[in-house]
Amino acid sequence: MLRIRQDLRGGESSIGAIVTSVNRDNDSWTSPYLHRNAYVGAADFRHRFKGGKYELSGSADFSRVAGSAQAIASTQQDATHYYQRPDASRFDSTRTSLSGDAEALQFGKVAGKVLFQTNVERRSPGFEINDLGYLRRADQMSWSTWAGFFDRQKRRFTQRFQWNFNWWQYWTTAGLPEERRSIPIRTRHS
Numbered sequence: 001m002l003r004i005r006q007d008l009r010g011g012e013s014s015i016g017a018i019v020t021s022v023n024r025d026n027d028s029w030t031s032p033y034l035h036r037n038a039y040v041g042a043a044d045f046r047h048r049f050k051g052g053k054y055e056l057s058g059s060a061d062f063s064r065v066a067g068s069a070q071a072i073a074s075t076q077q078d079a080t081h082y083y084q085r086p087d088a089s090r091f092d093s094t095r096t097s098l099s100g101d102a103e104a105l106q107f108g109k110v111a112g113k114v115l116f117q118t119n120v121e122r123r124s125p126g127f128e129i130n131d132l133g134y135l136r137r138a139d140q141m142s143w144s145t146w147a148g149f150f151d152r153q154k155r156r157f158t159q160r161f162q163w164n165f166n167w168w169q170y171w172t173t174a175g176l177p178e179e180r181r182s183i184p185i186r187t188r189h190s
Contacts (some may be wrong), residue, residue: 012048022131032070038131039064065128066097075128081138087176089125099134100127116147124173146169
């Protein structure tokens with residue numbers, strides 16, 4: 001694993017990259033279950049502006065796993081990918097590799113009493129990082145937003161007050177809606 005990051009503009013901006021590699025010398029017992037190799041490469045950035053009050057960040061990730069047809073078939077059918085779904089990508093039991101990508105873009109206000117953040121993410125059906133990372137779901141697009149008021153000043157009856165609103169929605173990459181929620185939250189600490 002290799003991670004590099006360079007801060008710019010006195011820490012107000014940064015660019016980075018990561019590369020991970022897993023290579024196994026599988027035998028007849030492990031070959032049906034484990035990928036022979038798994039590679040991930042990603043690039044990311046973060047940029048703060050308006051005196052550090054606002055932030056724009058994003059990333060682009062690429063993955064490739066290879067192994068026996070049985071190991072790749074198991075990956076296609078596991079709960080992260082569900083290639084066997086009727087509306088999903090086509091399951092292929094003869095494949096010996098699987099490749100994918102993921103992208104994310106996020107914008108928000110990160111300083112002051114009123115804060116917000118909105119982000120869009122997309123992960124292709126073949127995106128797979130579970131050999132050296134953790135991914136719950138591929139084949140997904142999402143959009144989430146939250147906004148809030150944060151009063152951190154001690155008052156007579158409260159030490160801190162917070163109100164925020166959260167909204168998110170998930171789709172498959174083919175556009176099938178999966179989940180949508182909105183939740184207002186209020187907390188007061190006395």
